[in-house]
Amino acid sequence: MLGKWYEEIEAMYDSMVEWRRHLHENPELSFQEVNTSKMIGDLLESFGIEVKRNVGGNGVVGKIYGSKPGKTIALRADFDALPIQDEKEVPFKSKIDGVMHACGHDGHTATLLAVAKVLNDNKEHLAGNIVLLHQHAEELPPGGAIAMIEDGCLDGVDVVFGAHLASGNALGEVLYGVGPTSAASDTFELKIQGKGGHGASPHQTIDSIAIGAQIANQLKHIVSRRVNPQKPAVISIGSFHAGNAGNVIADTAELAGTVRTFDEDVRDLIEKEMDELISGVCKVFHATYEFNYTRGYPSTVNTKEETEILVECVKANLPEQKLVEIIKPGMGGEDFAYYLQHRPGTFFSVGARNEEIGAVYPHHHPLFTFDERAMLDTAKIFLSLIDFYINPEKAGALVESSTI
Structure with a gap:
């Protein structure tokens, strides 16, 4: 059956490319x-699939x-774009000024649509049900996942894969990991209210820039001196705006940044320490402030059994794929994490880099693109996972052979 599915998904490759390029x-x-x-x-309705919209x-x-x-298996694809100008010179370049798919979500969506068509065409052979999670707003906290979960998208679901x-990885590679694979991603905004004045009379002012610089410098010490060095953490200031003229001391300064962590205790500690540090510095220099700390996506934590199933399915059915274990998880955020807080599952990555076609730029880059054959690789992995769950006799053999 899986071989037949592979033939059908390969026959849909042109449709996948067409959908991806339209998006x-x-x-x-x-x-x-x-x-x-x-x-x-x-499209899902045209395939004959039951659809719920506005989830x-x-x-x-x-x-x-x-x-x-049988079990109910959920597969997820996100479909939002980014506020980035598309600088690629390709026939399918973005038609929307200042907006582009710079993270591959167009490919994720096209892939899951094709998988849906193949599975629905073969539903008489399925044991259990398939839930297709087409998710909006992955790129912008609070994200779409949490709202979809609250709206019941995981009702009846046993496991979830994304x-x-x-x-950044070559075509043909599959990246997997047990436990944390991405960081919790929080944001913060700080507005310092000082007292402006003439640059020649600093003693008559409360210099918001100087205070902001002190805070920016001191924040580094939270990670280096307050956080356990065995627990990764990042505090980065990405925006610092103040003043309009060289001879005027700025009345206000505004800073914004991000915090990345894996452990909830570290996350709590950093938020508390930042608040206390900012309060202390502003008090010493007689300034007032507004500090807003916003919790974004939690850390993506893959469950062991479902990751083992992924690995063994790739080994057994797609031996040409190269499995790459994630030893040191990255600091990027991903709201698939919310699904994994409610159901077991795993989130994996599929290599899409190809120097020959210029698919070498990082995600969120104005020249970002990917080798479209990676969609086919992803689709086959999804199909192999479904095949595993509809063939219980495979479960014991595959998991017993697991080495992770």
């Missing part, structure tokens, strides 16, 4: 994906019912 030409920002959502829902906002959930009892195309 790339017509990107929509997080929480604004009205046309993208409609396209997905319309948690612009989310779309499809459901395929197997002919025999994939991400990776331009």
Whole structure:
């Protein structure tokens, strides 16, 4: 059966490319994906799949019912774009000024649509059900996942899988990991209210720039001196705005940045320490302030059994793929983490780098693209996972052979 599915998904490759390129030409920002959502829902319905629209906002959930009892498996793809100008010179360049798919979500969506078509065409062979999670707003906290979960997208789901195309890894590689694979991603904003004045009379002012610089410097010491060095953490200031003229001491300064952690205790500690440090510095220099700390996505934590199933499915069914274990998880954020807080599952990445076609730029870069054959690799992995769950006799053999 799996061989037949592979043949069918390969026959759909041109459709995958067409859908991906249409989405790339017509990107929509997080929480604004009205046309993208409609396209997905319309296509799923054209396949004969039950569709629920406007799930948690612009989310779309499809459901395929197997002919025999079994587990319910969820597969997720995100579909929002980024506020980046597309600088690629390709026929499918973004038509929307200042907006582009710079993270591969167009490819994720096209892949899951093709997988949905193949599975629905073969639903008489399915044991259990398939839930297709087409998610909006992955790029912008609070994200779409949490709202879709609150709207019931995981009701009845036993396990959940998600994939991400990776331009930093060669085509044919599959990245996996047990436990944390991405960081919790929080943001903060700080407004310092000083007292402006003439640059020649600093004693008559409260210099918001000087205070902001002190805070920016001192924040580094939270990670180096307050956080256990065996627990990774990052505090980065990405924005510092103040003043308009060289001879005027700025009345206010505004800073913004991000915090990345893996452990909840470190996350709590950093928020507390930042608040106390900012309060102390501002008090010493007689300034007031507004400090807003916003918790973003939690750390993505893959469960062991489901990761083992992924690895063994790739080994058994796709031996040409190169498995790469994630030893040191990255500091990027991913709201797939919310699904894993509610259900067991795993989130993996599929290599999509190809120097020959210029697919070498990092995610969120204006020249970002990927080798579209990675969509086919991803689709086959999804299908192999479904095949595993509809063939219980495979479960024991595969997991017993696991080495992770």
